[in-house]
Amino acid sequence: MIRSKKVLYIAVMAIFAVILTGCGSAASSKANLVQGKVNVVTSFYPLYEFTQAIGGEYVNAINLVPAGVEPHDWSPKSRDIKNMTQAQVFVYQGAGFEGWVKDFLGSLSPDSTLKVVEASKGADLIKTSENKEEFDPHAWLSPLNAVKMANNIKMALISADPAHKDVFEQNYANYAAKLTDLDARYKKELGQTSKKEIAVSHQAFAYLCRDYGLTQLAIMGLSPDAEPTAQDLKKMNEYIKDHNLKYIFFEELVSDKLAKTLAKDAKVDTMVLNPIEGLTQEQVKAGDNYISIMDKNLKNLVIALQ
Incomplete structure (x- = not known):
């Protein structure tokens, strides 16, 4: 058992190194200033x-x-x-x-x-x-x-x-x-859910939790590239089991490999909870916005908290 946990931790940290490599893009906005506005x-x-x-x-x-x-x-x-x-x-x-x-x-x-x-x-x-x-x-x-x-x-x-x-x-x-x-x-939808705890990859949802009576446990800290420790991973596994959770939430602008690895180990599924720090190209093309994505977040929260 100890060996299997150690192997899991090594695998997770290897995945995490790949995630970090993809962070911090040097891309720059190509928009221009406009006269008269x-x-x-x-x-x-x-x-x-x-x-x-x-x-x-x-x-x-x-x-x-x-x-x-x-x-x-x-x-x-x-x-x-x-x-x-x-x-x-x-x-x-x-x-x-x-x-x-x-x-x-x-x-x-x-x-x-x-x-x-x-x-x-x-x-x-x-x-x-x-x-x-x-x-x-x-x-x-x-x-x-x-x-x-x-x-x-x-x-x-x-x-x-x-x-x-x-x-x-x-x-x-x-x-x-x-x-x-x-x-x-x-307020209406989350006030009716039986569960009040969520497991997330990025500790971005304290305001949402405060406003609607939820509790979050995150794999990583306030920044999505904060490195999790072995203790963090153990704590997440225990949290999922203690609260009988069925999902780990991940976000779309950061690789989901870490969340999926932990979800597989905990025998739960993954689902998107978007911190709306930016849109993907696909979301831009689809006409998504802050409110539409917040509504999608609400839908996923309601599913996870049943």
Whole structure:
């Protein structure tokens, strides 16, 4: 038994090394600034969607992290920095999500007119257990936090283009109503499930768990490339058995090999729970967005929690 567990651990760590090799793509956004519109550069996908929903036809939104690229280890290239510097508005998540932002902001000229928005400012943030001075940055996975983040973006757009204040206010109200409806669906559906525990590959769902009465155990930490230990793997196996779980959730922008290996050992299945840190090329083509993916997440959660 001890030997089999050791073999499993070695196999898992070999797979993990392959996963790490695929992280941190050097891809860069190819979008351009547009004259006559408010140019807004966003640090990753949810902020891009919120900006588009509120800005509509008066905004040219540029999402820095390309489709299919995991944003945790991404950093801007020269073209990205040029776009950020020359745009009217720059929106980033904050709460420690983008490690490169501090250097970028420090490099701005004293006479820069760039309006900088820390989207998570004012959101109901969760302090991490590892360090009480640090926060879990995945605040957008709470629809009610997303309302606050979208409001921060709205205020910046009004400041950059006051002539279209009424449009931005109305677009925001419409989008906020969709987010509020999404929150209501989550409360209703998850309030009726018999189980309340989920096993995940990436510790990204603390906000979702807090809002809807769930508990997560993750194979890896707040970053999807945080290396699991033998103790982590053992703890996950015990958690799955103790709570009679049938699934381990994985995400699409990171290899699912580790989750599938652990699922096979624990004799459970895998299913997607998307932290919406970016879209795949297929999701872009299918017209998926934050709300549609959150609804798919809800559907999968309900299945797993029966």
